[in-house]
Amino acid sequence: MNTQKPSKIVLAYSGGLDTSVILKWLQEKYQCEVITFTADIGQGEEVEPARKKAELLGVKNIYIENLENVFVKDYVFPMFRCNTIYEGMYLLGTSIARPLIAKRQIEIAETEGANAVAHGATGKGNDQVRFELSYLAQNPSIQVIAPWREWDLSSRSKLIQYAEKNQIPIAKDKRGEAPFSVDANLLHVSAEGKILEDPWVEPKEYIYTRTTSPLEAPDKPTEIIIEFERGDPICINNKKMTPSEVLKKLNDLGGENGIGRIDIVENRFVGMKSRGVYETPGGTILLHARRAMESITLDREEAHLKDEIMPKYAKLIYNGFWFSPEREMMQALIDKASINVNGEVRLKLYKGNIIVTGRKSQNSLYSEELVTFEDSQSNYDQSDAKGFIKLNALRLIKNKQNTLK
Numbered sequence: 001m002n003t004q005k006p007s008k009i010v011l012a013y014s015g016g017l018d019t020s021v022i023l024k025w026l027q028e029k030y031q032c033e034v035i036t037f038t039a040d041i042g043q044g045e046e047v048e049p050a051r052k053k054a055e056l057l058g059v060k061n062i063y064i065e066n067l068e069n070v071f072v073k074d075y076v077f078p079m080f081r082c083n084t085i086y087e088g089m090y091l092l093g094t095s096i097a098r099p100l101i102a103k104r105q106i107e108i109a110e111t112e113g114a115n116a117v118a119h120g121a122t123g124k125g126n127d128q129v130r131f132e133l134s135y136l137a138q139n140p141s142i143q144v145i146a147p148w149r150e151w152d153l154s155s156r157s158k159l160i161q162y163a164e165k166n167q168i169p170i171a172k173d174k175r176g177e178a179p180f181s182v183d184a185n186l187l188h189v190s191a192e193g194k195i196l197e198d199p200w201v202e203p204k205e206y207i208y209t210r211t212t213s214p215l216e217a218p219d220k221p222t223e224i225i226i227e228f229e230r231g232d233p234i235c236i237n238n239k240k241m242t243p244s245e246v247l248k249k250l251n252d253l254g255g256e257n258g259i260g261r262i263d264i265v266e267n268r269f270v271g272m273k274s275r276g277v278y279e280t281p282g283g284t285i286l287l288h289a290r291r292a293m294e295s296i297t298l299d300r301e302e303a304h305l306k307d308e309i310m311p312k313y314a315k316l317i318y319n320g321f322w323f324s325p326e327r328e329m330m331q332a333l334i335d336k337a338s339i340n341v342n343g344e345v346r347l348k349l350y351k352g353n354i355i356v357t358g359r360k361s362q363n364s365l366y367s368e369e370l371v372t373f374e375d376s377q378s379n380y381d382q383s384d385a386k387g388f389i390k391l392n393a394l395r396l397i398k399n400k401q402n403t404l405k
Contacts, residue, residue, distance in 0.1 A: 011037065081341075196276075228289075
């Protein structure tokens with residue numbers, strides 16, 4: 001890893017208080033040019049104000065890019081092909097965004113001749129790991145700067161004092177202690193910290209911004225049909241859409257029907273437990289729909305193998321190893337298994353529930369002839385099951401005989 005004095009630094013910049021303070025701190029500490037990079041990945045707020053804030057702080061080289069479609073097409077959808085869930089519940093909304101941002105920072109650094117990158121993740125969370133593993137996977141010689149591990153601005157009040165001293169604009173709602181911290185992108189919204197730190201205290205309703213309460217959701221179900229091609233959703237109700245449009249539409253439908261809320265305590269890679277409240281309406285619908293599509297298009301052992309590797313795959317993404325060779329190996333297997341995942345799934349969305357009501361595919365392995373209890377022309381002979389059962393029972397019989405000796 002490079003430890004020489006930075007000549008230029010590429011900063012992942014949101015335009016918020018934390019990264020604005022980081023921007024000024026980098027300029028003061030390293031006395032070099034700081035290039036800002038702001039990615040629009042569907043966080044639900046304007047990104048252009050980040051340009052004005054960066055200009056106000058003397059930044060000449062400003063990158064602002066809409067990466068919504070890249071985010072969904074190249075990161076979210078490939079991850080969902082494995083029906084990926086971390087620790088049984090978490091759909092990895094924060095985890096999957098960091099590799100994209102880090103990769104683009106490295107590309108900008110190469111274009112601009114910068115030898116350092118910086119991020120705004122704290123020294124307690126997983127994001128510092130995700131950013132930095134992704135940086136070094138792309139460019140092992142890049143210098144990584146993590147201000148939260150280096151400076152003494154260890155509280156919100158100190159950040160505000162520093163901002164005031166350096167004439168950094170502070171939004172009125174940022175002057176007090178934030179009741180919780182938020183991360184958002186097109187896949188999810190997360191909230192953690194402060195009022196959410198006690199895992200026994202129920203989250204207040206105002207924490208949720210993307211979903212209606214299931215208790216207040218419409219009394220009439222919403223019916224939708226999702227079409228899949230090679231494992232990815234391409235149409236909703238016969239309307240073809242881009243990847244980001246699909247996820248936006250599913251977010252709207254899920255949010256209206258109170259779908260996608262979870263409140264979990266997860267195991268961070270850095271060695272502590274953390275309580276998080278997540279809203280992932282579109283992703284939750286997609287997970288149910290994909291599994292329904294796979295239920296008729298995947299061979300039993302294909303499906304079971306994917307289920308067996310999924311926890312390992314999820315752990316790799318959660319811990320920041322998106323660019324690892326083992327994740328790429330697993331992705332090749334997952335993508336191969338998705339080739340025949342084509343067809344349509346019909347769902348009803350109702351008060352936080354997702355109800356599968358139908359599925360069909362030109363690649364279906366389901367046979368009505370085989371499963372019917374009526375006479376059929378299939379070549380399945382029920383008496384064949386006797387030998388099959390007897391063969392599988394041999395070891396059970398032998399074990400029982402041994403225990404009786």
